Amino acid sequence: MLIAMLILSYLIGSIPTGLIVGKKIWNKDLRRYGSGNIGATNAHRVLGPKGGALVFLLDFFKGELAVMLGMAVIGTPAAMMICGMFAIIGNMFSIFMKLKGGKGVSTTLGVLSILMPQVAVAVVVIWGAIVFTTRYVSLGSITAAIFAPICAAFLQYDRYYIVFTLIAMAFIIAKHRENLVRLRKGRENRF
Numbered sequence: 001m002l003i004a005m006l007i008l009s010y011l012i013g014s015i016p017t018g019l020i021v022g023k024k025i026w027n028k029d030l031r032r033y034g035s036g037n038i039g040a041t042n043a044h045r046v047l048g049p050k051g052g053a054l055v056f057l058l059d060f061f062k063g064e065l066a067v068m069l070g071m072a073v074i075g076t077p078a079a080m081m082i083c084g085m086f087a088i089i090g091n092m093f094s095i096f097m098k099l100k101g102g103k104g105v106s107t108t109l110g111v112l113s114i115l116m117p118q119v120a121v122a123v124v125v126i127w128g129a130i131v132f133t134t135r136y137v138s139l140g141s142i143t144a145a146i147f148a149p150i151c152a153a154f155l156q157y158d159r160y161y162i163v164f165t166l167i168a169m170a171f172i173i174a175k176h177r178e179n180l181v182r183l184r185k186g187r188e189n190r191f
């Protein structure tokens with residue numbers, strides 16, 4: 001049963017919502033515009049605020065759905081975390097996009113919103129503060145990722161939750177490696 005849930009969670013995460021929204025509603029392939037990413041930030045740049053918000057919400061709900069699936073079918077925190085992780089991996093390495101995809105930020109936030117709501121709120125505040133002051137979404141995402149396990153430890157979540165955040169955030173930071181290079185060189189796009 002767990003294997004079926006993991007496959008389903010991965011497939012949920014793999015749905016390329018930005019690509020679908022861009023093509024079906026705005027008639028634009030996000031991969032051909034802006035940064036070429038199918039996530040909410042590029043959707044906002046290319047499709048406007050409504051497109052960005054829609055992509056963010058759909059990716060966010062993919063994370064929530066996977067966690068709820070683990071909760072409903074198996075019912076243990078471990079199953080919820082693993083299903084959430086598989087949705088994040090699916091978002092980043094979509095089977096529908098030849099193992100390419102988004103950077104996992106929105107989907108991870110959806111997972112955190114159910115597993116660790118206090119951490120989710122903390123990382124949104126951190127992300128917002130960085131983006132508001134610097135206008136770099138990537139820097140906000142990287143900083144929030146770094147602080148997520150620290151927040152989980154500070155809020156005294158169980159060590160398994162802290163390990164989960166460490167793994168998820170390592171994936172997010174790794175997916176932002178090109179952004180880190182552009183930030184260092186002063187070539188990163190501002191929001």
